[in-house]
């Protein structure tokens with residue numbers, strides 16, 4: 138429903154009452170509000186549009202003229218897009234500055250086995266120790282700065298207190314409903330029950346999964362108890378990387394909901410299998426180009442009807458965020474259109490992770506996860522691809538403003554403690570909210586200081602916020 142007539146009575150009533158204040162206690166944000174701007178939905182653009190939100194959900198999308206006249210509307214005059222969904226990241230590693238190895242590699246095991254990797258990345262990361270929670274928070278803030286509202290690749294639930302409240306951690310704390318009951322029928326060994334922490338399971342080394350776990354995951358994915366399984370696979374350019382696909386295919390795991398991260402070594406016949414079995418592909422072009430000198434054959438994947446998403450991998454060799462990765466792809470891969478790139482950051486990852494009933498579009502009933510960008514509203518997709526983090530006006534997760542231009546955040550959250558930061562020369566504000574970051578009343582500056590001190594002891598430094 139995307140017509141101008143879809144504004145609900147509920148929104149009209151809220152707007153007429155002049156409600157723009159938020160109740161910021163978890164789960165208590167029930168007031169209605171409206172954002173105006175150029176609204177980009179999956180199939181059309183409302184040049185003078187409005188998005189209405191009630192609690193954590195979108196209630197209506199349409200032409201602004203359909204709204205009754207009143208002053209209780211947040212006029213942002215920007216480009217409104219669904220929040221980016223990042224299915225491939227390693228958040229705690231994003232504290233480390235860019236690593237530019239002086240050679241290219243054949244597969245991921247090669248660079249993971251170098252002394253340089255140990256010295257520049259693995260060693261300093263292991264030294265994070267007691268600051269690992271701060272690293273998670275820092276990584277989530279970087280993700281917000283790049284316009285992500287959902288991400289995969291967080292700490293496991295025993296460290297959940299680190300990050301709760303910033304953005305959706307799809308694999309451990311999605312906020313999208315209770316974790317699946319784990320498909321009781323899939324539990325073959327009652328003495329050692331298998332766990333599903335959330336709707337998505339993320340596995341960086343799927344060929345190391347033990348027999349019992351593999352059986353469980355295949356059953357849970359096949360039954361739909363688990364929405365999606367994200368696996369790193371075939372990362373590199375050589376025969377051994379490609380072989381991984383055949384090995385995983387033998388396990389029977391390639392099916393709807395299976396998301397292959399990288400697939401750099403795959404060829405048309407492999408994508409044909411993925412297309413037939415309805416598995417998705419996550420493209421991380423920058424990291425692939427940096428490490429292997431080439432990237433996944435997206436044209437071949439699309440030709441075989443494989444859904445393709447884009448994601449940054451991590452900031453040491455990939456991008457600092459979704460916006461920067463989309464910008465990189467837009468500059469380097471001219472055969473991919475801006476419309477395709479925006480879909481690869483929003484609707485495509487939602488569909489392949491089987492979460493499109495909750496996130497990934499601006500439509501009534503979906504979660505109010507959206508971003509607002511500065512830029513040329515006549516060409517909103519191109520403007521989004523060319524945008525840098527300086528252009529991020531606002532990031533809203535589940536109806537809650539989390540990050541954005543300092544004046545916008547101050548207007549939306551009057552009287553609320555916000556963190557100030559300068560990103561790509563622009564003054565931004567961050568709401569640490571009721572996350573664990575805020576619990577001990579630490580500021581984001583404190584978190585950065587602690588990380589910088591710990592990394593300095595390991596002979597390393599803290600990464601910044603890269604603009605592109």
Ligand SMILES: [Zn+2]
Nearest residue numbers: 225227369450
């Ligand atoms: Zn990765």
